[in-house]
Amino acid sequence: MTGATATQRRPLTRASTVAALIPHYACDEWLGDALETLVAQTRPLDAIVVIDDASDEPPVEVVLRHEQVTLLQADRNGGPYRLVQQVIDDFPFDAYLFQDADDWTSLERLELLLAAAEDAGAEMVGTQEVRVFCDDPEAVPVAWPTDVNATLAERPTAFCLLHPTSLVSRDLVVALGGFATGLRFSGDAEFLRRAAHVARVVNIPERCYFRRIRPRSLTTARHTGLDSPARKRLMEALWERARSNAALAVQGHEPRLEPYATAPPVVLTHLAGPELTRAPITMAKEPV
Numbered sequence: 001m002t003g004a005t006a007t008q009r010r011p012l013t014r015a016s017t018v019a020a021l022i023p024h025y026a027c028d029e030w031l032g033d034a035l036e037t038l039v040a041q042t043r044p045l046d047a048i049v050v051i052d053d054a055s056d057e058p059p060v061e062v063v064l065r066h067e068q069v070t071l072l073q074a075d076r077n078g079g080p081y082r083l084v085q086q087v088i089d090d091f092p093f094d095a096y097l098f099q100d101a102d103d104w105t106s107l108e109r110l111e112l113l114l115a116a117a118e119d120a121g122a123e124m125v126g127t128q129e130v131r132v133f134c135d136d137p138e139a140v141p142v143a144w145p146t147d148v149n150a151t152l153a154e155r156p157t158a159f160c161l162l163h164p165t166s167l168v169s170r171d172l173v174v175a176l177g178g179f180a181t182g183l184r185f186s187g188d189a190e191f192l193r194r195a196a197h198v199a200r201v202v203n204i205p206e207r208c209y210f211r212r213i214r215p216r217s218l219t220t221a222r223h224t225g226l227d228s229p230a231r232k233r234l235m236e237a238l239w240e241r242a243r244s245n246a247a248l249a250v251q252g253h254e255p256r257l258e259p260y261a262t263a264p265p266v267v268l269t270h271l272a273g274p275e276l277t278r279a280p281i282t283m284a285k286e287p288v
Contacts, residue, residue: 006198009171012117016094018110018167019047019276021087023080027101028059030212037104038097039066043111046093047276050101051083051268063272070273074266079184086266088173091276096173100164102212109208113167116204123169123199124148124192126161127208134212141207148201152193156246157239161201163188165209172199182261186234193242194257197249 020038024031031050038048048066052058052073063071074083088096095117097110113125126148131140144160145151151160173179176194180187195201238260245255270276 005175009123009169009175010094011121012095012114012123012167012169014043014111014114014118016114016117017046018095018097018114019049019087019091019093020045020097020099020110021084022048022050022099022101023053023083024050024059024101025053025055025077028057028062030102031059031062032065033104034099034101035062035066035069037107038099039068040107041110042108043114045097045110047091047274049087049091049276051087052271053077053079053083058271060272066273068274070276071271072268073271074268076266078181078263078266079187081179081183081187082181082263082266085173085179085181086268088170088178089265090268090278092279093170095167095169097167098164100211103164104210106206106208106210108206109165110167112204112206112208116202117167117169120202121200122202123172124161124166124195124201126163126166126201126203127206128203129162129165129209129211130207131211131213139210144203146203146205148192148203149196152196152201153246156193156242159189159192161192161203162209162211163192164211165203168195169199177258178262180259180261181265182259182263183234185231186238187260190238190260193238193245194255194259197245197255197257 022034048069050063050069050071054074054077058073060071063069109127117125128144129142131142148160151158172195180190248255
């Protein structure tokens with residue numbers, strides 16, 4: 001694993017710079033709702049970035065409705081974790097606010113997340129969610145545990161933070177070697193279980209995230225859904241790794257915290273909105 005140790009990583013504060021990252025593929029119908037709630041945050045974001053996964057028709061028209069939103073497009077389709085990791089690699093902010101393109105958020109979400117990060121000394125902070133079912137006129141509140149570390153210590157395979165609700169420190173991402181860019185799904189749970197070994201992770205009690213449950217999303221589509229054979233096989237492998245890491249930690253050994261699977265980087269092209277400041281190229285990273 002490469003990157004800064006816990007004592008070297010910079011704490012998040014209410015003044016931290018934050019970019020919202022919205023992976024996008026065939027979500028033009030709902031993207032406008034996500035952007036409208038992000039541009040109106042009570043604590044303004046420092047950047048709002050839509051990252052298109054090499055679709056034939058990127059959402060230029062939707063993005064151009066908001067002059068502060070940047071649209072980037074990947075040179076090939078690689079899945080959401082390759083998209084967000086490339087932005088984190090290329091464009092440095094203190095933290096990143098995640099958001100799915102087909103969901104929306106409360107206007108005070110970033111303000112509450114930064115306050116919780118500073119007050120709790122947390123490097124990853126999520127919120128409670130409300131699930132909005134598109135096929136039925138129903139909205140269901142969902143409760144996530146506020147102490148994520150304690151939950152994972154008791155149940156290493158638990159899924160106890162909804163990734164698109166979260167705010168994550170860049171230093172933490174770098175320290176863990178990044179997201180598992182070789183995965184097209186389940187990379188959020190994979191990252192969470194690694195993060196909990198080295199960082200404070202919490203969920204705030206407020207319901208700040210509204211999640212659409214719709215057909216043909218990653219979690220409902222036939223080939224990638226929660227009940228698909230491919231996802232079940234991957235979940236079993238990730239559970240085994242989580243249990244192994246938990247056992248290593250109990251025995252006083254270092255758990256394996258490198259990403260489960262990685263893929264080559266994608267190239268991002270700027271299509272619309274403000275240009276972002278690129279990170280300087282570094283030749284090497286200091287080991288932990």
